Amino acid sequence: MNDQARRAQFGAHLASLRRDAGLSQRSLALRLCAVAGITTLTRNEVSRWERGGRIPDAWLPPLAQVLGVPLHELEQAAAYARGDTHAALPGVAATLADLLPDGDAVEPLAAPCGRRIGATTVEGLAARVHGLRLADDVLYGGDLIAPAFRELRAAVRLYRESEHSEETGRGLLVQIGELGQIAGWIASDAGCGEDAERAYRLGISAARQAGDAVLVAQLAGSLGYHLSNGGREREGLELANAAVVEAGPDAPAATRALFLDRVAWAHTRAGEAQPALRALGEAHAALDATDGPPAPSWAYWVRREELEVMDARVFTELRRPLRAVPLLQDVLGRYDATHAREVALYRSWLAVALADANEPEQAAEEARRVIDTSGDLPSERTAERARTVLRRLKEYKDVPEAREVLADHGHLLLA
Structure with a gap:
């Protein structure tokens, strides 16, 4: 680390x-x-x-x-x-080094031995995993990293040290995979990038052993998203595309839409505008599909407005504010205000898009809202977005509203 x-x-x-x-x-x-x-x-x-x-x-x-x-x-x-x-x-929580096998992170986990467990144990673990996902909607990486990694370590230990049927073992591996995904997401939000990558790779190992291709794709896409945002754009793009292939054309509509959205973002981070826009269109088409299997529980949050947010983020990153601003304003007008991190993040994209549209006064107003909302949140994602907005406002430091925001909050750029 x-x-x-x-x-x-x-x-x-x-x-x-x-x-x-x-x-x-x-x-x-x-x-x-x-x-x-x-x-x-x-x-x-x-x-x-x-x-x-x-x-x-x-x-x-x-x-x-x-x-x-x-x-x-x-x-x-x-x-x-x-x-x-x-x-x-x-x-x-410490890093996951103690959980990963020596060498390749996708080697099989050790064979189980010890007390016998059954489906009830798996059901209880699944309920805790989903509870952790729901907690992440309203809490933040700094709050959740310890319980998330504690649950992940405990789940791996349970798999390794218990006796169980093949079906129960597969159920445990699926939950370890899901825990790897949410723990990776939480670690990334807490600013612990190496821990996030380890958690995602452990989750991929477990999901592969369970034979759950859609979950493997979820983990690979999550890791790709993490790498794209961390300056490893080509690796991120490769993983995002691999996730779509892994899931296959018959994956549940919501998951296929999610994976294609990540492809769009990966292309955007790699500076590839046309492939990014094509992937956005494919994501919307996928979500419109009415046939196919039901979505897994972890995809509960994938809906139309989330795709619209990704549309707007891509448009903002590609410097197309006339398309980004109306989308973000519409989504923010409908978004659940209890999800403070997401509201702050989406407002940060709106602030940048307004600056790109040569509306520095409105951009400064949104920037202040971002910082007021996210100032005390233990989330590196919101902290970095606040810094991004402030750096963008520096281009308008001669505008009084922008200058006031920079005077009040410019110290955040030193963090």
Whole structure:
């Protein structure tokens, strides 16, 4: 794991401790100033700590006092963030190295042995997996990374250490695959990219052994999306296309639409406009299909408005704001406001599209909404999108509205 990922994990851990104490970033800064007897610490500096931009070494004793945690735990966490291989991060899951077989990550998992389990155990695990997916709709990577990886480790251990029928074993492998997907998504949201990739690859291994081609495609497409967004565009595109092939033409309509949407995004990130637009059209056509098998439970969120958001993201990335802005405004007018992360993300695309349309005043208004919505969220996705919007507004720094937003929130670019 690289240094930035360690600092991001430390920041997520610190943010979790703050929320457990019932404090906002501003109130934490005020209490720390009172304990230390100074007045120079601001909410912006607390935000920088929680985004992994800085380690608050000198502030560890006051933090321990205000947050009500042992000082040695914070010191150990800070050592972990600085790259000490002998330190651990309390409350945050370790990487998946202990779960993966030596060598190739898609080698079969070890043969089971131990207590016998049956379908009831698989059903209970499936319910917890779906509960974790639903939690991700309203919570964020920093909140969920520990329970997600704990569930994943426990599921792998259950498969390896229990006795079960072939059917039960396949059911366990399917749930490990689904857990690998949601744990990878959560780790990516928490800014832990290497952990995300490991989780996705473990999930692919399990789904392949289970013979679930659609789930393999879901994991491969998720990993491709992760790589496309992380600067590995060609690898991401290869995986996105492979997912469509793996699932096949008879895959459930919602899943095929999802996989084609990821192809569109991968082409967009690779700078290939026409293939991206073709894939968008194919995704809509796939979702319109009325025949075929029912969608798996993990595809519950794939619907028309989600495809429209991807349309708008592609149009924005391709600098076609006249197509992006109306779509985003329409979707945001109908979107569930309890999904704060998604609302912040979609508004960030709207802000960029408005800037591209030479509407800096409206772009600045949307940028402020993005930051107000996402400021305290333990989500690296929203943090990075906020930085993207601020960088775009710098091109309009002579416009008063944009200049005010940059003056209030420009420090986020230093995180």
